[in-house]
Amino acid sequence: MYRLRRIASLPSALLVSALFASELRAEVVRVEVTSRVPVASGRAFGKAGAYERITGRVFFSVDVSNPRNRAIVDLDKAANLKDGKVAFSSNLVVVQPVEAKLGNGSMLLEVPNRGSARILGLVDGGDQDPNKDLGDAWFLEHGYTVAALGWQWDAVGESALRLDAPVAKDHGKTITGLVRGDVMPSKVMDDVPLGHLILGNLGGSEYAVASPSDSRNVLTVRDSAASKRTVIPRSKWRFARMVDGKPVPSDRYIVLDGGFQPGKLYEYVFVAADPVVAGLGFAAVRDFAAYAKHDARALMPAARVYGEGISQNGRFLRQMLYEGFNADEQGRMALDGVLAHVAGAGRGSFNHRFAQPSRDSQPTSSVFFPTDVFPFTDTPSTDPESGTKAGLLDRARAGHVVPKIFLSHTSYEYWGRAASLIHTLPDGKSDAAISPEVKIYFFTGLQHFTRGFPPTKGEGALASQNVQSPLPVRFFWRAMIENMDRWVRGQAEPPQSRYPTLSEGTLVSRSALRFPAINGLQLPQTPVQVWRLDFSLQPPKAGKPFPVLVPKTDADGNDLGGIRPPQVQVPLATYAGWNLRDPEIGAPREMVAFLGSYLPLPRSHEEAEAKGDPRKTIPERYQGREDYLARYGKAVDDLAAERYVLAEDKDALVKMGAREWDYALSGEQASK
Numbered sequence: 001m002y003r004l005r006r007i008a009s010l011p012s013a014l015l016v017s018a019l020f021a022s023e024l025r026a027e028v029v030r031v032e033v034t035s036r037v038p039v040a041s042g043r044a045f046g047k048a049g050a051y052e053r054i055t056g057r058v059f060f061s062v063d064v065s066n067p068r069n070r071a072i073v074d075l076d077k078a079a080n081l082k083d084g085k086v087a088f089s090s091n092l093v094v095v096q097p098v099e100a101k102l103g104n105g106s107m108l109l110e111v112p113n114r115g116s117a118r119i120l121g122l123v124d125g126g127d128q129d130p131n132k133d134l135g136d137a138w139f140l141e142h143g144y145t146v147a148a149l150g151w152q153w154d155a156v157g158e159s160a161l162r163l164d165a166p167v168a169k170d171h172g173k174t175i176t177g178l179v180r181g182d183v184m185p186s187k188v189m190d191d192v193p194l195g196h197l198i199l200g201n202l203g204g205s206e207y208a209v210a211s212p213s214d215s216r217n218v219l220t221v222r223d224s225a226a227s228k229r230t231v232i233p234r235s236k237w238r239f240a241r242m243v244d245g246k247p248v249p250s251d252r253y254i255v256l257d258g259g260f261q262p263g264k265l266y267e268y269v270f271v272a273a274d275p276v277v278a279g280l281g282f283a284a285v286r287d288f289a290a291y292a293k294h295d296a297r298a299l300m301p302a303a304r305v306y307g308e309g310i311s312q313n314g315r316f317l318r319q320m321l322y323e324g325f326n327a328d329e330q331g332r333m334a335l336d337g338v339l340a341h342v343a344g345a346g347r348g349s350f351n352h353r354f355a356q357p358s359r360d361s362q363p364t365s366s367v368f369f370p371t372d373v374f375p376f377t378d379t380p381s382t383d384p385e386s387g388t389k390a391g392l393l394d395r396a397r398a399g400h401v402v403p404k405i406f407l408s409h410t411s412y413e414y415w416g417r418a419a420s421l422i423h424t425l426p427d428g429k430s431d432a433a434i435s436p437e438v439k440i441y442f443f444t445g446l447q448h449f450t451r452g453f454p455p456t457k458g459e460g461a462l463a464s465q466n467v468q469s470p471l472p473v474r475f476f477w478r479a480m481i482e483n484m485d486r487w488v489r490g491q492a493e494p495p496q497s498r499y500p501t502l503s504e505g506t507l508v509s510r511s512a513l514r515f516p517a518i519n520g521l522q523l524p525q526t527p528v529q530v531w532r533l534d535f536s537l538q539p540p541k542a543g544k545p546f547p548v549l550v551p552k553t554d555a556d557g558n559d560l561g562g563i564r565p566p567q568v569q570v571p572l573a574t575y576a577g578w579n580l581r582d583p584e585i586g587a588p589r590e591m592v593a594f595l596g597s598y599l600p601l602p603r604s605h606e607e608a609e610a611k612g613d614p615r616k617t618i619p620e621r622y623q624g625r626e627d628y629l630a631r632y633g634k635a636v637d638d639l640a641a642e643r644y645v646l647a648e649d650k651d652a653l654v655k656m657g658a659r660e661w662d663y664a665l666s667g668e669q670a671s672k
Contacts, residue, residue: 028291029059039130045140048097059089071323072279074168090150090284091161100301104143107302111313114203115160117148151281152357154204163281167274178538179207182267184364186461186585189260190242191253196358200461204358207272208251212239217270225367263586279351282325290328306337314343324395333401337484341408344417345376362593372530376421377432405438410446411577415527420549428547431501442499442562445575446471447596455598463582469575469596475649495643500551500561508552516557519612524578524591566635572664574599632657
């Protein structure tokens with residue numbers, strides 16, 4: 001089906017190019033390899049032998065007339081449309097066995113977060129480039145191929161893995177429209193970019209303002225997402241950037257007289273031009289998976305491809321399934337498995353006109369974007385307000401391309417990403433049915449992303465009132481990958497779903513939550529709300545919110561109903577799924593994005609009385625270090641027996657328990 005060609009003009013020592021031109025249909029047109037180097041100087045890893053790391057670019061072409069491409073918004077308006085086809089390309093990084101037949105035949109295809117691939121470093125404990133730091137080489141020792149493919153058109157940075165997609169034109173004419181953004185600064189800012197600021201950095205490049213004097217350009221300010229907007233007079237702000245203390249005209253920044261103040265939510269709407277055909281990111285992931293599985297001469301061959309996404313990219317995978325992109329142009333299943341982690345109930349701004357893929361949903365910014373939108377559940381459910389009935393997997397099921405799916409999340413997602421909506425009916429009164437192809441895993445006590453040990457407070461844009469949760473997700477990830485691989489191969493069913501439910505009484509409203517009353521500790525007033533939104537307006541009109549529920553806690557304040565790490569089963573602290581903003585960055589009653597809280601247990605009766613802490617002290621719980629470690633080890637054994645962690649990782653987990661005890665009893669935590 002494919003014809004091999006050579007590019008003689010490119011020096012082979014620096015650029016190896018494999019071109020696969022389809023004679024019958026347009027999918028992967030060619031793969032250009034810019035770097036191909038051995039990993040660890042050719043060292044052998046387990047049965048897979050030597051590995052190599054490949055970087056390059058994948059060139060695609062899609063047929064506008066193919067019905068499986070029609071969901072791509074503005075595809076028929078792509079500026080480069082020629083002979084009924086649209087071309088685009090993506091950056092690619094692959095770590096794979098040199099001899100494919102020695103690997104295990106399974107590819108983990110990472111959807112990079114804002115252009116940055118992370119899963120290899122996260123799971124192996126080293127660097128994303130194994131030649132910089134191998135870690136323990138878990139992926140390589142187990143024979144996996146790990147690939148990362150650009151899908152986001154607005155990813156920022158020279159090293160970002162991006163999607164190079166065309167803009168849309170209306171019969172050659174420029175398309176304009178309204179684009180919106182928002183920001184709550186953590187410090188006074190003289191100017192703000194029109195792109196998405198996240199964690200103090202630009203997560204997605206901006207659309208430029210196309211008509212600076214247009215009356216539809218508006219800047220407002222309010223105290224929170226639910227507060228009333230106040231329009232800032234046009235004379236008080238301008239499209240400019242501060243340079244040497246002076247505003248210089250710019251079509252990508254806004255300057256406000258007196259500066260943007262911390263703890264205030266600023267929202268801007270402006271006229272932009274030339275929308276990118278952003279939905280081609282779905283086609284890129286779909287067609288690369290098909291290429292790896294079905295092209296006999298693929299440079300990155302695989303028998304099975306598992307899509308993996310964390311946070312933004314987990315939302316991308318949920319949206320990909322919802323819009324029917326798991327069927328390739330021939331109707332075959334693209335991704336055999338999907339591991340969507342910490343996506344909560346979200347999807348995202350991935351496939352519409354003027355899409356901004358980086359925009360998410362946080363407690364105090366990126367609000368009212370198309371992130372948390374009905375339907376939320378994998379099986380069909382009915383919105384009682386609109387009467388609409390739909391499910392996340394409707395199109396995949398109709399096309400017989402439902403993959404095996406893991407939806408995993410942490411305690412933070414119940415508070416900050418509306419995770420309860422993926423397993424309750426939209427009225428919040430009943431548990432939803434879960435498809436046989438879906439497993440839901442709730443890792444209690446973890447926060448959105450792992451920070452190092454010992455635990456510290458959040459800083460900068462994430463400055464927090466409490467120390468953040470240090471619980472690691474790494475060992476859960478290893479087990480999920482192995483469990484997914486065995487499930488798809490038909491070797492073993494994965495561990496059962498574990499998440500809080502209404503029927504078991506482990507899922508409650510915020511008003512019904514009974515958290516230990518610790519002096520001086522403030523709790524969130526509510527989890528992040530999910531409103532029904534009318535996107536025909538800009539900003540969208542917010543209607544009635546969906547009920548968002550949270551896990552019930554035990555007497556210590558640790559969440560119930562999920563997979564409890566040994567640190568939660570045998571606690572030295574409370575690991576809450578929320579944290580509040582430090583007063584120094586404003587809005588101290590609001591949650592800080594992404595973080596949980598580490599609240600150490602009192603080390604003595606005197607300390608408990610002095611702090612007004614009702615929780616049992618450490619000496620009341622354990623006879624000493626050996627008693628604690630024995631119980632901790634039993635908890636690790638139980639998790640391994642249930643296959644929520646791997647037996648091979650038990651020793652590493654037990655070492656973490658010893659570290660936790662020494663830290664908790666050292667007095668160091670008292671100074672944090």
